[in-house]
Amino acid sequence: GAVVSQHPSRVICKSGTSVKIECRSLDFQATTMFWYRQFPKQSLMLMATSNEGSKATYEQGVEKDKFLINHASLTLSTLTVTSAHPEDSSFYICSVASGNYGYTFGSGTRLTVV
Amino acid sequence: GENVEQHPSTLSVQEGDSAVIKCTYSDSASNYFPWYKQELGKGPQLIIDIRSNVGEKKDQRIAVTLNKTAKHFSLHITETQPEDSAVYFCAINNDMRFGAGTRLTVKP
Numbered sequence: 325g326a327v328v329s330q331h332p333s334r335v336i337c338k339s340g341t342s343v344k345i346e347c348r349s350l351d352f353q354a355t356t357m358f359w360y361r362q363f364p365k366q367s368l369m370l371m372a373t374s375n376e377g378s379k380a381t382y383e384q385g386v387e388k389d390k391f392l393i394n395h396a397s398l399t400l401s402t403l404t405v406t407s408a409h410p411e412d413s414s415f416y417i418c419s420v421a422s423g424n425y426g427y428t429f430g431s432g433t434r435l436t437v438v
Numbered sequence: 439g440e441n442v443e444q445h446p447s448t449l450s451v452q453e454g455d456s457a458v459i460k461c462t463y464s465d466s467a468s469n470y471f472p473w474y475k476q477e478l479g480k481g482p483q484l485i486i487d488i489r490s491n492v493g494e495k496k497d498q499r500i501a502v503t504l505n506k507t508a509k510h511f512s513l514h515i516t517e518t519q520p521e522d523s524a525v526y527f528c529a530i531n532n533d534m535r536f537g538a539g540t541r542l543t544v545k546p
Binding site: 368370426429430431434 | 479537
């Protein structure tokens with residue numbers, strides 16, 4: 325399957341600042357990547373589908389101006405949490421559809437907003 | 439999207455025993471059923487999957503069974519080991535919506 329690298333693994337930021345999370349597909353050209361959010365002891369919630377060269381598709385209830393997604397190449401998608409607040413603290417995970425092998429996930433980013 | 443229900447939410451077994459986790463779905467057109475394992479602080483990893491043209495698939499101690507008539511599929515882990523302790527999620531198709539997860543604890 326694909327190899328997906330997500331960076332950073334954890335980040336602490338001050339309230340009101342923005343944080344960028346990167347998701348790279350190292351050996352697979354990914355026209356589509358997915359961004360999830362996971363609260364403690366809960367399942368993964370799909371936030372948005374990132375499409376290379378076009379606008380991301382956001383799930384209902386996800387603010388597109390708050391969670392900016394850029395998928396400028398076949399190997400990189402970024403999620404920027406803008407004007408972060410403590411309630412944005414969560415575990416963010418990206419994934420890539422990897423052909424016959426289902427989906428490959430990044431290792432996740434633990435965001436803490438203080 | 440597709441509704442998928444996962445049970446149980448927590449499961450505790452003794453090392454060496456078997457563990458079974460079940461997911462039910464509603465759309466009879468669903469044709470791909472993966473299972474993911476998520477360890478603490480990490481992203482999920484695909485451990486086994488099954489397509490609708492087969493009823494069972496096995497990989498060493500892990501197996502998945504599919505009952506298309508009843509619209510449910512199950513993860514079976516035999517001879518459980520402490521390192522099997524994790525949260526397990528089922529998913530449906532390329533919808534990429536997950537079950538609620540099952541926290542499996544294997545007691546040594």
